[in-house]
Amino acid sequence: MPRVLSPEVSVVDGRKQKVLATLIDDYIATAEPVGSRTLARKYAFGVSPATIRNEMADLEELGYLEHPHTSAGRIPSDKGYRYYVDRLMRPSALDPDVIEQIRATYRVRVRELQWFIHQTARLVAEMTAYPTVVLAPPLHEARLWDLRVVAIEPETVVLVLRTDTGIIQNRTLALPEGLDAKDVAAMAADFTTRFRGTLLAELQERVLDGLSHQLGHSWRLWEELLGWLAEAPDEAERVTLGGALNILNYPEFRDVSKVRRVLSFLETEAAIDSLLTRRPEHGVLALIGSEIDREDIQDCSVVMASYELGHKVVGTLMVVGPKRMEYRRVYAILETVSEELSRVLNWA
Amino acid sequence: MPRVLSPEVSVVDGRKQKVLATLIDDYIATAEPVGSRTLARKYAFGVSPATIRNEMADLEELGYLEHPHTSAGRIPSDKGYRYYVDRLMRPSALDPDVIEQIRATYRVRVRELQWFIHQTARLVAEMTAYPTVVLAPPLHEARLWDLRVVAIEPETVVLVLRTDTGIIQNRTLALPEGLDAKDVAAMAADFTTRFRGTLLAELQERVLDGLSHQLGHSWRLWEELLGWLAEAPDEAERVTLGGALNILNYPEFRDVSKVRRVLSFLETEAAIDSLLTRRPEHGVLALIGSEIDREDIQDCSVVMASYELGHKVVGTLMVVGPKRMEYRRVYAILETVSEELSRVLNWA
DNA sequence: CTTAGCACTCGGGGCATGGGAGTGCTAATT
């Protein structure tokens, strides 16, 4: 008859914690269910397998471990991982080399936001060896700062849109007959003074409301121009994916259909967005397996962090991998990268 | 004792051709080795399996078919596919709907080249159901047309680079102290008049030769500016990949390691470049299995077509899939898409 | 409380077996 265990107290028991932590570390490293003998031999526990066996049985009863089948070792449950992440794992100190690599990435001449986002996705994917998603600030939430016109040819101009978050989009535009670049430049200047500071989302709405009629300028041109303004926020590439193929390195994804599930998830903007409700304002946060409320990637974990621009939280980094993820390392990397990224974006 | 067959003549034999064509069609559709019985029953041949068997044995001896093992049906050899592509397959007429879908994609307001390339990759990947790569014209081969400066803030400007092929890149630049936007604009104008028409590759070289010294303007700014010009061609994203996940739908890629081989190939610019030596100037070309001289994707086929800009061949479309590819359909789609794309890029 | 001992469970690898698909040859048919 099993001992009766009062849940929270017993896990606090030092040895149980050590067993759980060690088991999870081992399982993260090997992807094989861990047995009592392995645990006792491989790590210096100073107790016999039988003792460990008892502890493991308790941990299972408490819901921290599971049994794929009778004669296999144990694997962590979602609850087990959660406990590990919240209480057990020692924060990992990044190697100075690694920190230097991160800093070096951002130690560059002035670049545009999109460049930083790309580099970040690439960097984190490479360093963690998991697929990584970086979300750019949604253009809808940005405010118009500046609309400029560059004459390129008599009948062609380039529009340069700049927002308060420093995002720049440009777009070539053919001029309707009878207008030259100067007219357009004047219109743009007028437009800028009128609407500087307005949310792009709001402008978008107003366009649909027929803003162009009220402006009195050349009707057709404004239609095009405002049409573009209205489209720009939707067209902007918000999700940047790095190292998608990393997923193929993990044995839990030896099955092609699982690979498809995860990769389609990562390529679907709406899917990624659905995770954003959980985004942490500060620090790093993990969603483990069933904590993600989407069926398609229930056997994955997601680790997220935010970054700031103009001292406001605007974007997100996400690392996606098997539940058996190297949380320690990923936490450390995301912490450092999100800090450094925020720093460079805030020109500090 | 097998009959002696003079190679080229005998394949011309009508029935052998029909057997070969039908077998390949069936294999393309099913991915299963095709046996004589299946062939005779499923398609109205009017002869018995035994006869087909003889034909198949001949075709194998001639090198057009292979035998995975004694008791399996036949599959086409690379030579067989080649013969099929060159002589056997009837060109497929695209459905009017499909043609309309292609046209509609390009029936848009003025856009930049990069937009067309993205759309094309997406469109072809969706229509063929294979991964698709679109190559942009290499910036090295473009000529400087225009360098413009837009003042954004007192100490920040946006540079807009335009080439003869209409490619636009822009870049934010922080001004060194003591310079204002007007100075820079003047410099840029000067630069444009001096170097309009020069190959970017050449400019790149000259930069390395210390061009900035000769220009006499503010030394530091030119360094930055020219540094950017020198980098731009290398940074430009030349390879656009669409529908990478399509590869997962084909049973020959049920094995994750094969998926990895193909997808890493597609993500490696240098690898893609190595195929370019075979790019056709006109029309559509297939490389089948061993005809691709790279080991990593020997069990794939690549179908390519070029597109024109300014009436010069500058870029390439590639569809990548298993050797058992739907050549008919892919040929038809690539033909139409490359024509329509060239048309829209040439403003016709 | 810990541990040795031991019976028990279960998944998976190895091996034999049989069925089925397909071939290739021969001989008969047209």
Added chain:
DNA sequence: AATTAGCACTCCCATGCCCCGAGTGCTAAG
């Protein structure tokens, strides 16, 4: 001479079986 029926043969592969080993859970002794 070409076609086809017949048939023996080959070989893959799914199935079932057995056995091994890893791991457990219980009991009883230290």
